[in-house]
Amino acid sequence: MPMTRAPTAFETLIGGLDPAVLPASPPGTDPRYCRDWSGDYAGAPATVLRPGTAAEAAGIVRRCAELGLSVVPHGGHTGLVGGATPSMAGDEVVVSLERMTRVRALDPQNFSMVVEAGCILEQVQEAAREADLYFPLALGAQGSCQIGGNASTNAGGLNVLRYGMMRDLVLGLEGVLPDGRIWDGLKVLRKNNVGYDLKQLFVGAEGTLGLVTAVALKLFPRPTQVETALVAVDSVAAAMALYATARRGLSDLLSAFELIPQRGIALALDVMPGLRAPFATDAPAYVLMEASACGAVDLKGLFEGFLGEMLETGRIADGALAASSAQAADFWRMREGMIEAQARHGRHLRTDISVPISAIPDFIAETDRRLGALTPGSELLAYGHVGDGNIHYNVLPPRDLDEAETVALIRQCEEEIFAVTDSFSGSISAEHGIGLSKRAAFLDRISPLHRDMLERIKTAFDPAGTMNPGRILPKSG
Incomplete structure (x- = not known):
């Protein structure tokens, strides 16, 4: 009598699923599921599953828990610390939220919207714009990163100084716990003081406490005026003095303030066709600054007056206020070009x-x-x-x-x-997270009490240690 091989846990998992959750190509052949944007890490997912609803996601996670399989939540693969890159051992199930792309609700009077985790950030921005509203999170990867990943990593970006990080933009959250239960915390309230703020445990947890499936977001009035300037300064110290003055002189309308070294401009000019040097004479450093407003504020007059005063008093060496949206885009292309040039290196x-x-x-x-x-x-x-x-x-x-x-x-x-x-009592991760790449350095820098608190939270949510294991904290067991 012929012997039959018992199915593996992965085969058992896949055998009970709707084929719609499976990708079109084998998981090991699609680089989207095997590496993040940095390219520093590569993995081999045991399988890739793509739920289309929170209920499907819960079913997958619950079945993985029953079979003892580890789950790696996966967004737009734009991370830089290996947080969503599966193990090379081929023993982790990638759960991609790419099919969960619905805007569930948008309330213009409440300045809020509820979107599923797989929504691309740029699509969230556009949905807000169509309602004459504004979602301020802005990243270089906004055309491919997903809102669930933004929440899971507490994304930062260009507008943090005015609007805060993703943590400040989340009103509520829906997540699947490691045992497959769905926690519905999708309230759209500004004030809700009823004990522990559970949603904030998921924000920045990098998928180690559960799978984010939907997020309630805070919206703002859509800016009707945006002014962008590129200025040359004599030093980094001069740039920071300018920043302090601009926060006051621009009536707290400043939304972006980017430092770019002279070498950064040179790199951008090398890789961005059509860009020209911003000024006739090079400066040690440059500042790309932007302010925005709506309503009856004369933002252009305010900005022009501010730059004129800075030139007259010698606080900036030179400056240009964008005369059109195209020129403003060119200023931002200089920053983007600096990043592109480094990637090409x-x-x-x-x-x-x-x-x-x-x-x-x-x-x-x-x-x-x-x-x-x-x-x-x-x-x-x-x-x-x-x-x-x-x-x-x-x-x-x-x-x-x-x-x-x-x-x-x-x-x-x-x-x-x-x-x-x-x-300088700083942080080794301002916005990218810990993931795999910074785990050792992070753990070396926290106290035993700090680590004990983190491990207690992880154990409370994920006692089996199957949710994104090895990210932030070492694998348990």
Whole structure:
């Protein structure tokens, strides 16, 4: 009598599912499910499942729990820390929310909307715009990142200084717990003081406590006026002095304040056809600033007056106020081009630091000093959303290093940057999260009590340790 092989847990899982939840191609052949945007991590999902509703997601997670299978929640694969990259061991089930794309509700008078986790951020922005409203989260990856991932990673972006991070924009949340139960916390209230704020446990948890399936979002009046300027300054210290003045002089209408080094402009001009140098003479640093308003405010007059005063008093060396939306877009392309140029360089160090805003000039100066001594042949780029204290201090290693030398140098540079960050009481992750790549550095920097509190929360939600294991905290067991 022939022997028959017992089905594996993965085969048992798939055998009981609707075929609609399965991707068209085998999971190991589609890079969307195997790596994140950084390319630093690659995995091999055991299988990929794509629920179309919260009930389907709950059924999948519940069945995985019964079979003892680990679940990796998956959004738009735009992460930079390996948080949604499955294990190379092929022992994790990727649950992609890409089919959950409905806008469930939009209330213009309440300035709120409820969207499913798979909605692309750009589509959420457009849905708000069609209702003459504004959702302010803005990221370079907004054409592909998903709102559930934005919530799970507490995304930041360009407008944090005025509107806050994703944590500040979430009114309510629906999630699937690791045992498959659905928690409905989708209230759209501004004031709701009834004990522990459970939704905030999911925000920034990187999928380790459950699967976010829908989010209730805070909306704002749509800006009818937007003014964008690019200005040249003599130093990082001058940029930060300008920021403090702009917060007051622009009546708190400032929505973005980006520091770009001179080398960043040069990189952008190399890779962005049609861009021209912003001014006749190069400056050590530039600031890309934007303000927005609606109603009867004369924003253009306010901005022009402010820039004129800054030029007259010598607080900026030169400046240009965008005369059209096309020119404003070109200013932003300079920042985008700087990012693109780094990607083309190949493997390099990306960091995501935050320090007190007033400490930014000293932080950059000290990091420049240390890394200049460590790796004089590398390009050092410090830029970012300095209006909220977020610096991306990146290192482009010399091109003549082999792969092993590059990896070793990146590790050394990261350790130095993190050490300087510690000396300024900063954070090693301002907006990208912890995931896999920063787990060791994160755990090295927290107290035993802090770690104990985190582990107690993880155990309370996920005692079996099957929900995105190894991200933020080590795998249990």
